[in-house]
Amino acid sequence: MGLSILRTATRKGLGVLPLLLVLGCCREDIGKHIGDLNSVDPTVRAEAAFESAKKRSRATEFLPHLVRLLQDDTQLRIQFRGRNMPNIWSLTSPAEEADRAIRIIGPIAVPQLIESFKTDRASEKDRRINLLRYFGDGAFSTLLTYLDNPDGGIRAGAAVALGLMNDARALPKLTTLIGDPVLEVQEEVLLAIGLLGPPPGILEQVIPLVLDRSEERWTRQRRALLVFCRIDEPRTTDLKLEFLRDRPLKDSKLERELLDSLSRIPDERAMNELFSIAIDPDYELSNRAEAARQSMVQAGRRAEDFLLAQLDAREIPRRQWAAYLLGDMKSKKSVDRLIPMCREVQLRHWAVEALGKIGEARSLPPILEALEMELRRPFEGPGGHRRVADICTVLGNFDDKRAVPTLIKALKPLYHRDLDLVENEYEIRDATAALARLTGVTSLGQDFRKWQDWWARNKDAWPGFPSE
Numbered sequence: 112m113g114l115s116i117l118r119t120a121t122r123k124g125l126g127v128l129p130l131l132l133v134l135g136c137c138r139e140d141i142g143k144h145i146g147d148l149n150s151v152d153p154t155v156r157a158e159a160a161f162e163s164a165k166k167r168s169r170a171t172e173f174l175p176h177l178v179r180l181l182q183d184d185t186q187l188r189i190q191f192r193g194r195n196m197p198n199i200w201s202l203t204s205p206a207e208e209a210d211r212a213i214r215i216i217g218p219i220a221v222p223q224l225i226e227s228f229k230t231d232r233a234s235e236k237d238r239r240i241n242l243l244r245y246f247g248d249g250a251f252s253t254l255l256t257y258l259d260n261p262d263g264g265i266r267a268g269a270a271v272a273l274g275l276m277n278d279a280r281a282l283p284k285l286t287t288l289i290g291d292p293v294l295e296v297q298e299e300v301l302l303a304i305g306l307l308g309p310p311p312g313i314l315e316q317v318i319p320l321v322l323d324r325s326e327e328r329w330t331r332q333r334r335a336l337l338v339f340c341r342i343d344e345p346r347t348t349d350l351k352l353e354f355l356r357d358r359p360l361k362d363s364k365l366e367r368e369l370l371d372s373l374s375r376i377p378d379e380r381a382m383n384e385l386f387s388i389a390i391d392p393d394y395e396l397s398n399r400a401e402a403a404r405q406s407m408v409q410a411g412r413r414a415e416d417f418l419l420a421q422l423d424a425r426e427i428p429r430r431q432w433a434a435y436l437l438g439d440m441k442s443k444k445s446v447d448r449l450i451p452m453c454r455e456v457q458l459r460h461w462a463v464e465a466l467g468k469i470g471e472a473r474s475l476p477p478i479l480e481a482l483e484m485e486l487r488r489p490f491e492g493p494g495g496h497r498r499v500a501d502i503c504t505v506l507g508n509f510d511d512k513r514a515v516p517t518l519i520k521a522l523k524p525l526y527h528r529d530l531d532l533v534e535n536e537y538e539i540r541d542a543t544a545a546l547a548r549l550t551g552v553t554s555l556g557q558d559f560r561k562w563q564d565w566w567a568r569n570k571d572a573w574p575g576f577p578s579e
Contacts, residue, residue: 141172148176153185153205160208164215174216174223180209181238182231210238218249225257228268232295243272251278258284263293270296274303282310289316294331301334309338314347321350333365340368343375351376352384367402374410382410382417390432408439415442422448431461438465446471453481460498467505475509478502479517486520499538507545515549518542519566522559 144166147159163170163177170177183205213220224239233240243250250272257269270288273281281303288300301320304313320328320335336354339347351373370388373381389403407414414436421433422445434452437445446469452462459481466474482502503521506514521542524535543557555561 141166141169145173145176148173148180153183154187154189156180156183156185156205157187157189157203157208160205160212163209163212167216170216170219174213174220175227177209177212178220178223178227178239180205181213181227181242182206183209206238210242213242214245218246221246221250221253224250225254225265225269225272229262229264232264233268233271233299237271239268240272240275244276247276251276251280255281255284258288263291263296266291266293267296267299270299270303274299274306277307279307282307286310286313286316289313289320294328298331298334301331301338305334305337305341309342313338314342314344317342318350333362336365337368340365340372343372345376345378348373348376348378348381352380355384355388363398363402366399367406370403370406371409374406374414377413379417382407382414385414386417386421386429386432389436390428392428404436404439407436411440415440415444418442419445419448422452427457430458434458434461434465438468441469443469443471445469446474450474450477453477454484459485460501463498463502463505467508470509472511475511475513478505478509479514482506482517482521486517499535500541503538503541503545507541507548510549512549515546516566516570518546518549519559519562522546522557522562524559 144159144162147155148163150156150159160177160180163173166173185204187203187205189201189203213224221243224243227239243254254269254273254276257265258273260266260269266288270285273285285300285303285307288296289304291297291300297320301317304310309317317335317339320331321339323332325332340351351369354369355373370385373385385403385407389400389407391400407418418433418437418440419442421429422437424430424433430452434445434449437449446466449462449465449469452458453466454477455462463478463481466478482499485499485502499521503518506518519542521535522539524539539557546562547553552565555565
């Protein structure tokens, strides 16, 4: 750049000495800028980073110093120096200002960003990684070449960046680095492959890493297990079941990956194990059981056929939870199987809730019949109060006014034999809420007589209600 300026000056007959002085000033200016980027004062560092975008034509001279500031998260309150807004202050940091400047400077910063991994290990939320993702194709090919760099830190950082760029073209090269001599590189390569999705034929390379439980290789084993969980082949079933039963995982995210993996495998044993975890009373309120249920719901048709078969199981809990999960799936195939369950005391609550979630109009008559049966024999069996209240809630959500007469019956108070106490207080509350939702009437409260009188006056005239 300086030589071209001198040639232009010579052609135009200008003196060379003044131009040399200008170039010297430019060099001095860049030197001062680099000094500001390394200042002990964080405010000076942030302001210098902000000014860097204006000097992008000479960015290669100060980029190493600017990239180092990406690790500097010192929080500052700096006055905005705009001409028309002299009193505006903003919260920032040297790292934020460096990030903005590098985005403006452009892809010429990519090599320096990668080179910085030599001294500072990369992480998934690293600003440098986000910048490489931001540059997209401008960084992708460069990152691939850096996978062959002799420095392990650079290879590891390039692997993380490629994994987060969500471009499967990197997989063939990443796969060759699973056996890299540097443990850090192995860890980051496995993370990248797990994020991109394992390619075919990688299982044999991963299994020895999954089985290696030595303490110093704990991170590598966990990341290998993440890759293993995303290989949905039937031959992985035995080892995955072994991890669930005999090798408990202390990582809830990884355990969820393992459960999801079992739900994707077309193997009856995998689905049966998943269902056993979902309904095990020891885990009923735990995150593990809930994760197993969510995995089954996400499995869709594979789990649906399995759960339909469980509706005929001898054990009541299996039938109950099968109905519950089919409702979460909104399985229309299950409606004809769930309707008869509304007549069984132990299954009624589960079947009604499932039918309410599915929401088919033909389910309404059996649900109304279930409520009538509960009202004729109140509190029969364990959970009687809960069953009535939940059926009222389902009817309120059904948005069908045919439920109104039966819901009014649920408002009738039932008094304790020996105490002046209403035993069905919760049922009355939920029935009132359902009636208010269906009719829009909120002024009658929980008064059974008032609702009876209102119904007698309005059952013929109220829009949408059938005449008796």
